[in-house]
Amino acid sequence: MGRITEDLIRRNAEHNDCVIFSLEELSLHQQEIERLEHIDKWCRDLKILYLQNNLIGKIENVSKLKKLEYLNLALNNIEKIENLEGCEGLTKLDLTVNFIGELSSVKTLQGNIHLKELFLMGNPCADFDGYRQFVLATLQQLKWLDGKEIERSERIRALQNFAAVEQKIREQEKAYCLKRAKDKEEAQRKLKEEENKSKMERNHTGSDGHWYTDISTPLSPSEDSKGYIQAPETQEGQCKEKKLDDREDDLEFWNKPSLYTPESRLETLRHMEKQRRDQERLSEKKKKVKPPRMLVTEDGRALNVNEPKLDFTLKDDEKRNQIVLDLAVYRYMDTSLIDVDVQPTYVRVMVKGKVGEVIIGCQRTSKPVKSMPDSSRGQTSQRSQQMERLEVDPSKRSIPDVANIVREKKHTPRRVRAEPKIIPSEEEPDFEDNPEVPPLI
Numbered sequence: 001m002g003r004i005t006e007d008l009i010r011r012n013a014e015h016n017d018c019v020i021f022s023l024e025e026l027s028l029h030q031q032e033i034e035r036l037e038h039i040d041k042w043c044r045d046l047k048i049l050y051l052q053n054n055l056i057g058k059i060e061n062v063s064k065l066k067k068l069e070y071l072n073l074a075l076n077n078i079e080k081i082e083n084l085e086g087c088e089g090l091t092k093l094d095l096t097v098n099f100i101g102e103l104s105s106v107k108t109l110q111g112n113i114h115l116k117e118l119f120l121m122g123n124p125c126a127d128f129d130g131y132r133q134f135v136l137a138t139l140q141q142l143k144w145l146d147g148k149e150i151e152r153s154e155r156i157r158a159l160q161n162f163a164a165v166e167q168k169i170r171e172q173e174k175a176y177c178l179k180r181a182k183d184k185e186e187a188q189r190k191l192k193e194e195e196n197k198s199k200m201e202r203n204h205t206g207s208d209g210h211w212y213t214d215i216s217t218p219l220s221p222s223e224d225s226k227g228y229i230q231a232p233e234t235q236e237g238q239c240k241e242k243k244l245d246d247r248e249d250d251l252e253f254w255n256k257p258s259l260y261t262p263e264s265r266l267e268t269l270r271h272m273e274k275q276r277r278d279q280e281r282l283s284e285k286k287k288k289v290k291p292p293r294m295l296v297t298e299d300g301r302a303l304n305v306n307e308p309k310l311d312f313t314l315k316d317d318e319k320r321n322q323i324v325l326d327l328a329v330y331r332y333m334d335t336s337l338i339d340v341d342v343q344p345t346y347v348r349v350m351v352k353g354k355v356g357e358v359i360i361g362c363q364r365t366s367k368p369v370k371s372m373p374d375s376s377r378g379q380t381s382q383r384s385q386q387m388e389r390l391e392v393d394p395s396k397r398s399i400p401d402v403a404n405i406v407r408e409k410k411h412t413p414r415r416v417r418a419e420p421k422i423i424p425s426e427e428e429p430d431f432e433d434n435p436e437v438p439p440l441i
Contacts, residue, residue, distance in 0.1 A: 002032040002054075009042060021045070029053050029072075032269065040064035051076070052094070055269065057262060059083050073098070074119070077262035079180075081105040090115055097122035099262055101176040103131065103169050106138055117144040128172045130165035133158040137165070180261075187263030295348075302346030310351065 002008075010018045012027055023043045027050040034055045039046070039062065046065050052074040059078060062068065063086030071087070074096040082105060084090065090112045096119045103125035109115055118139065120126050126146075128134075135145055136158040142150055158165070296302050306312075311328040325347055329338065339350040 003035065004028065004033055004038050006038075006042065009039075024048065024067075026050065035060075037061050047089075055262075055265065062087060070094075077265060079262070081108055084109060085111050087112060088114070092117040094119045095123065096120070099123065100125050101180060102173055103128060103134060104173065106135055109139055113141055115139065115141055118142055119146055121146045124176055125173075128169055130168045133161060133165045134169050137162040183261050184263065187261065187267070190267070191263075296346075300345065302343075308351055 006020070008028070008031070009020050009023075009026065013020055013023050015025075016023050020042050022045055024045055025048040026039070026043060026046055029050050029052045032055060033051070034057065036051070036056050036059065039049070041064075044064065045067055047067050048070045049062075049065075049068060050072045052072045054076050056073065057077040057079070059073065059081065060083050062071070063083055066086065066088050068087045069089050070092045071084075071090060072094040074094050076098055078095060078098040079100055080102050081095070081100065084093070085108060091114050093109070093115065100120065100123040106118075106120075109118075118135070120131075120135070125131060132145065136142065136150055136155050140155065144150065294303060295305065313326045315324045315326070317324055327349060329351055333352070337352045341348040341350075
């Protein structure tokens with residue numbers, strides 16, 4: 001069952017930045033609320049309040065809402081109009097489809113002088129003979145009743161015949177109150193029967209949900225030889241029988257006729273809650289604990305895992321003697337959310353921690369090798385060992401030194417440099433070396 005809490009009101013006050021003291025409109029419909037409480041203390045400035053389709057049985061704790069203009073309490077369990085005298089600004093009241101049988105309780109609304117619209121259709125009192133005339137004569141400030149405009153001539157006729165109409169209304173109210181008392185007694189009897197039935201079920205059902213034989217019940221010789229503890233097969237069979245019984249009870253509940261009363265609405269809600277709890281209990285039992293995931297086998301072979309289902313490519317670059325992993329991650333994702341673990345035989349990438357991980361084996365495929373003499377095999381093994389060594393010499397690092405990329409130029413005095421002599425090549429066919437010609441400077 002739902003209750004009005006501060007958190008519930010804040011969640012429904014997003015349009016007011018979750019501030020509730022200055023809230024002017026609040027919608028709490030379909031929350032299974034049973035009692036109207038706390039609103040007059042937390043939301044004094046309310047003008048519109050929606051509380052339809054709940055289980056509220058009494059109008060209370062709204063008398064301090066002086067600015068309230070529209071109150072919607074349709075589809076609830078209200079049986080009497082009361083405690084609305086303090087709502088001075090109330091102009092519209094909706095009580096459609098409730099259980100109001102005391103039509104004379106509308107007299108409590110005579111002090112609400114700004115009340116213009118009232119909805120009482122769908123209530124037992126709306127079926128009384130003289131219902132509309134009684135309301136029109138009692139609440140003369142009304143302009144609309146059940147969505148129909150009130151004419152002046154209609155109100156005059158209602159005032160003229162008010163005494164006779166009021167007598168009829170009181171007789172019908174008396175008959176309804178007697179019928180209502182019988183319905184309450186029947187509902188209390190059914191509730192006690194259900195409580196006794198549930199107690200019996202708890203006595204025969206263990207804490208683990210299995211059914212066990214009562215110790216006080218005498219057993220047959222065949223049963224006595226087996227002992228009190230039932231076999232697993234017997235327990236499974238009894239669980240299946242219990243499920244079938246629950247289904248039959250559910251069908252019987254929905255097929256049996258019932259009166260439209262506040263107790264029947266509460267009974268229906270309790271039945272639905274019981275079904276919901278049973279479903280949750282079954283779903284919890286069906287949930288299996290996942291076994292620990294195996295990532296590396298006993299022989300050291302890495303298993304490929306791709307929980308987030310990310311696209312990737314794995315290339316073997318033989319020229320540079322390296323393996324390149326290209327992994328497609330989510331767009332606009334920060335690199336701090338990626339954790340990479342590179343091992344000699346596999347690569348492990350954790351994406352966003354909770355999403356999953358990608359584990360890719362990086363073992364090279366062995367190529368066929370031709371037969372060689374023993375000496376050549378020894379040389380090739382030495383070469384392969386040399387090639388597989390890691391380079392740790394800092395002078396041979398491949399990363400450029402950023403600090404020494406740009407060097408400052410030193411200002412040196414300009415000198416006249418002697419141009420190099422051009423020595424012709426003797427290979428040219430037309431060249432003639434004349435000793436009288438001085439050399440070029």
